[in-house]
Amino acid sequence: MGLLKGSDETERVGMQGWRAKGVQRRWLQSYAIVLLIPIIMMTATYWQTRHVINDEIHRANSALLSQLKLEIENYTDYVYRLSEMISLNPKVRSIISNQQNIDAKDRLNMKHAIADFKSYNIANRFVDHFYIYFSAGNFVLTDSSYYEDELYYELNYSQSDLSLTSWRSNLAEEHRGRFMSLGEFSQGARPGIMYAQSLHFPSKGESVGTTLVIELNQSRLMESIRNLQSYNQGSVYILDDEDRLLASSEQASAQERSFQLPESKNDSSGTITEDWDGKPMTLSYIKSETTGWKIIYALPSELYSQKAEYIRNLSVLMLAIAAVLGSILSVWMAKRNYDPLQRLVRNVAARSEIEPSRGSKGTEYDYLEEALDNTLDRYKLMNQTIERQNQALRSSLLARLLKGRIKDGVPIAEVLPDHGLSLRGSGVAVMLFYLEDYSGFFRIDEQDAEKKREFVHLVMTNIVEELAGQEHQGWMTDIDDMLACIVNFNTETSQEAAMAYLKGVAEEAQRFIGSRFRILFTVSISSMRHSAQELPAAYQEALEAMEYRMLQSGQSIIWYEQTTVRELAYVYSIEKEQQLINCVNAGDYVAAKSTLDEIIDCNLEQKNVSADLIRCLLFDMCSTMMKAGIEANLSREELYEENLAAIRELSSGSTVMVMRERMSQFLQRICALAEQRRKKSKYRLYDGVLALIEERYGDNNLGINMIAEQFEVHPSYLSRYFKEQSGETLTEYINKWRIEKSKALLLQDDIYIKDISDRVGFFSISTFIRLFKKYEGITPSAYRDIHNAQD
Template identity: 30%
Template sequence: MKRKVYKFWLYSYLFVLFIPILITLIVLLQSQEMLVKEVRRANDTLLDQVRQLVDNQITDIRRLGTQLSFDPKVMTYLNRETLDTAEARFGTMEMISSLQSYTIANGNITDAYIYLKNKDYGITTTTFMPADNLYSVLHKASGKSFAEWTEWLRASHAGLFVTLNEGAKQTENSLVYVQSLPIQEIKAAPATLVVLLNQDRLKQAISKVGLATESSVYILDGEGHPIMITGPQTGLAELPIPKMSNQRGFLTELVDGNDAAISYVKSDTTNWTYISVLPEQVYSAKVKLLKNLIYIAMLLCIGLGGLSAFWLTRRNYAPIQNMMNFVSTKVKTNMMNMPNEFAVLQSFMTDSAAIQDEASRKLLEQHQVLRNQFLARLLKGRVDMSSALPQAIESFDFRFETDRFAVLLLQIEDYERLFQANQEMDAERKLQFVYLIVTNIFEELLSAGHRSYFTEVDGMIACVVNVLGKEKEAKKELLKVANDAKRFIQDKFFVRFSVGVSDIHTFWSTLPKCYEEAVESLEYKLVLGSNQIISYESIKRPKNDLYYPLDTERQLINLMAAGNYDEAAAVLQRILITNFSEGTLSIQMGKLLMFELVGTMLKAVEQLQLSTKEIMVEKTDLIKQITECETFAEMEEEILDFLKKACDYLQQKKKSHNTDLKSQVVEHVLHNLNDMNISLTSISLAFDINPTYLSRFFKEQTGENLVDFVNKRRVEKVKSLLAETNHAIQDIAEQCGFASSQSLLRVFKKYEGITPGQYRQSWDGREALER
């Protein structure tokens, strides 16, 4: 077995040595092609820079013609009938100054002039002269006669670059730009703009781009005529111009009897073709140098790599042999079934790691469960506060750095929006996922200044905070963390919850007191409403005296008897504000106040002998709804609603007999049951009727409150869908006009006495019995 492993290692090292040698051979074979590609890429890049440089200059010059065409002063001057007046001469000076400023701004312009066709005069950057003088100064050496030059200027030009001395010896000013002025009246233009370009400056700029000094650059216009040539010039006849039909390309052709790399690109701006020609001998020398270097590298790899393979094989096998001596006897007995020592060691370590991982996993699970149970019992005061408590805390890995503690108690209230896309997940998994999100975010925010530990107590998340800072600052910080976490979780995950925050107390034995304070804080949701952060400090000194004098009660009853809802509601609001504004009213006194107000409402109904069926139903509903309210705000809303109905009933006893309107309202409601925005207000707007009158009218006609009518019809539709389909509760809620599954649950339970899920189960049970 030892010989097998030794040979295996030796062959492995030799194989590794063979890889760079093989790669070197491939590099050697591909080097020339790669270098050609690199030359092509470099030429293309540099040629693009040349094209961009020249195109930018050409664009600037064309912009000059456009600016002149739309310059009001220039157009006014060109349309003058005579140039002999003082005003015309002043305009001539302005034209000379404008041309001079344009020319100075662009270093590639040698000169520019405007030829006036009707006057046969020219305006240059320095003077105003007749056409024959202008020709003698600027174009006599161009190869064109004066007549040809004049005819050329009088023709229409849309703005193009031409070489005046094509076929003759090129001079500095052979390349010019010509454009009729103004460009928008090209056929009847009164003048022609001519710009003379400085080709030497352009060639110098091209030479700075970085193309090889041995290469030549050709610039051809759209018809294949040469615009400019730089570098060692070659006749155009040697270039394969017919093959350059694409937008850009690369060719390897014979030029002057030698192979050359030819790159070309066409400009979308000017329709010119830019060509770079680089002789092969420029880059073939680099290929020969690369081949020599590769041969030397291969010899070094074979010599040094072979010696290193033998030495490393002998050196690295020794530790493996030593490790085999520590393997148990039981494993060694199975060595005959193993291919080599590596398989033996792998089998041994795999089995050992699997046993250790399984043991660690079980211990961790048990430890976490026991830790959460211990923390929950500690918060509820069910742990012996003896001297053994510190050892128990340490055994569960609680690292308390100070003796100051506080408790945050989180009660999850709504999380259905988080799972709208995954309604099939069961409720328990949803809640676990929500707990994970909330605890992770709170732990992250608290970790900046405190230590925190979480557990579940009575369906709520309890967070024990070991306060590290000063007590006064820590209280503000805990409230800030709670607010930040609540806002982030609600915005990002649509989870609504309330938080009770205890005071900060000293030593472990006060943790039950912290928990009780957090629980008591959460109870004040009844006063403040859901989705709140309530600190014990803000509610620990509640008021226990109630303001509700007898004369105020009598005033409220009298206002109800008069049907004066506005004043009655104002009295009711004043009672509530007086009791809740100055300090925090205790829970017990708050409940007492609300039921006193309900008693007043019912007493008024009895005294006024409003014993009709409708009012009796409203009385029963008021008592039921008040007992189902979760906050004082909801109780206030129900009381005000009953007050409104009673006052409206007293003001409008006479029933309307407009049966057509009743039928239209009923039809409108039934047609729009799936609209979650349907309400008394929306219906009144649809029929252009006062909401109060519509509510009273509908109840007089049907004996039923409009809101109850809508909710009952929606519940009937829900019952039908629950019985006939397997749709999720959330989907049924949306189909029947409920804003959420919680709204459906509350309304369904109100009228049917059971939840939608229980109704579906009972329906399925009835069908099963019938079958």
């Protein structure tokens, strides 16, 4: 009772602290601030409403004017193109030349020209009508027929104040392609815009010419203007580049209007205010960059203020209603929303390790957040611990299964489900994965070998288990510095189907992991066993198959069933051994290399050769090269140290391909030294070059040109001379020397591989890694790992 009483007291103190600065009070403050925001914004809106409305109307007018401008520019562009086509029409040019003496041929040209005119303006979208006035011939050619000029005047202009003489005189004048008001030209015949262009300019002494007149489609133009007027109550005016009125939606007094627009070239659009008939008008205008025309939209200024006042009054009314209702709802909602939160805090406090009194330092939410974080952290830590334990137990179980360390009589089928595993069928097989190289998967500056290995194991485990589980199921585990995959086949899987499936998994794993992650590995595969109790035997088969890795190249797949050994000896006669020694004594590397390859190939060609026998052969050949060096009286200690390193590498499980390359390099050096010993007294230049390389191999500028300059000889002569003396190019010798020097530095773990590359004179670490793998058969990091493991 005392504990309960103390807990209630602590909770009461905490709740009192929260009432002073808790969520309920903050909610009320927040609601009050929310209510104040519209009031403040409305005050600012009151002063900005007119400006905003005006600006919006200006932008809307500008958009409509821009649209009308584009449409008018389409009109003018079409008129220019039409005028050009008519002026270039050969029939028109022929009629112009012979207009005073029209014959049958010219009348035929007129007929053809009228047909061409109809095709030019087949849509009548932009041009309503056009005609050509031939003043010398006193006739008119339209887009539909041929007329005498008096007849055409009677049909089109007789109702106007324009006389026939004035009409003829106006058209006979020189027109250099300009637009004008059709009503002004015809003195009231009809409204519209016309374009006049002289097609024939008279010579001196002549007073008449030929004029093309194009009348724009007035109905479509007025429809576009009415579309602009439909947005607001205003008038539209179109002025040419000389501020002459071309068209207007105001018919009565449009000609009497004067427009004081800015003259600056940069003012292509804008808005000005003028007084018309005692009323303020807002004029929005836009200028066309192509024609120079100006489109003006005049709107009474009172429309702007009416909209702004309406918006202001409506906003004030709505704000007043919102303030009253908001105040009432704020108090009610704050209390209503706080009750569930208060109950939640009490329930959490009763079950949490955090004391309720701590909540007084913040709000209820702070307390709940801290309590939830504490619970989730503990839950996450618990799950991580359980997961690690499950993984460790699962891996341990699989390793014990492979090594046969399960107690006798314990049914495996009953043990596996306890670790999330179950058998689908009785057939099983084991795949072993030996990592050859994974240096390409990491950056050069990543030095933690253990973390890199763990990450590579994780990648391979996930991918191989997924590949093996596509049709059957596979379980990966670490065992004896390798990865093992136990494949459990479905019921009624045949031996042939199982082997084909394992082959597909191994090949796809090598392809995908090698191309995507640059991880190289060898796979050995056991035969299919028919019960889980035979897993240790399957594992031993995979181990025995992996022994044949030394006979394979990297990224190989080795089957246990293909490794049955019947040969009990290897071929290496005394004659071949003596032949190899004689070639070394003579310094003939080509013959020595040929003999070396012949011995190795002869033994590899034997069927079912034992990996142990091949290893013995390589040991024997290393011994032969040691004897050859002794018989050649070579005293270079590094040669023997290198041979000893080769023997150590062979003992650690190096492949035949790598050992062949290593022994070839060693043989090459012995032959070169033997040849050098024979010619030492005669060729001192060779010794000097070798000494210079040994002294300055760390200089990345060391090369043929630098050495030739040092000894004052031509680079091509030096290259040819060095090849004759050593049997290899100078560049190759320098690279090999640098690789040899880098090997000693690689044995020191505190030096980064990049620093070793710089010390021995390579420009880039990628070049160093590529050459090291070329000459040594492995990467620098693998070489370091091998020697660290040996130490």
